[in-house]
Amino acid sequence: MEPRTSFPPPLLTALAQAQHVAVLTGAGISAESGIPTFRDAQTGLWARYDPQELATPWALRQNPGLVWSWYEWRRSLVRQAKPNPGHRALVELESLVPRFTLITQNVDGLHQAAGSHNVIELHGNIMRTRCADCGRPVTSWDPPPEGQAPACPHCRGVLRPDVVFFGEPLPTDALERALEAATQCEVMLVVGTSAVVEPAASLPRYALQAGATVVEVNPQETPLSPLVHYRLAEPAGRVLPALVRALKEHLAQLRGGR
């Protein structure tokens, strides 16, 4: 498929005039970097496990070794992954608008690796580790016996990734900043998320209620699709660079007085 070259002019005008652009990203933006999404069909080693059953406090208590191994596998994918053109387009977008907030549900750090500055991590970061019992951040530990999770060097509790599991609250500060951005932005791009996991899924709805123009970038429809102003139904790595290119041309035309 040829990359898209044209976008609705009112969308480019809204982006060009916005004082504050917010972006909400999900696993779909990192799919083109080789990191599997949560709800698309899983392949490979862990295909028989449902991520939604592994990323829970309950699973950690029942089978810490299994949960640790699954996250070790995801960490190995993240270590190999590089930002893709979708991540890089958002870095460029940040440089083009007066205020920019990037809210991500991803725990892979690829937005920061690409060079984005104002990033809010709603679900934590997979490269950080903390103790599930004493809560302290931990940076080194003795290798665990095969199939087990390592023990906390402070209290011998179970170590876990510093990510939000299903059923756990989000970091308060991150959620507050995300809510502020959602209700203050004039344009929100919603990229590569199935828009079903709360509270992140409600952020675009708050933006809509506050009068923002909301744009969804996702090859598949989501529960949000009927509500948004524009749907760009293509992979983020293809459509975001094209959108940023079109915005730059639009801004150049405005500056040239045409």
Ligand code: OAD
């Ligand atoms: P999902 O796996 O639920 O959804 C990924 C979305 O990305 C789907 O709607 C795909 O259609 C879309 N997608 C796939 N490839 C794409 C591409 N190249 N470009 C654009 N979109 C693409 O992932 P999330 O919505 O991020 O939470 O999931 C939300 C949360 O649920 C995750 O942060 C995680 C998960 O369980 C926790 O672990 C707490």
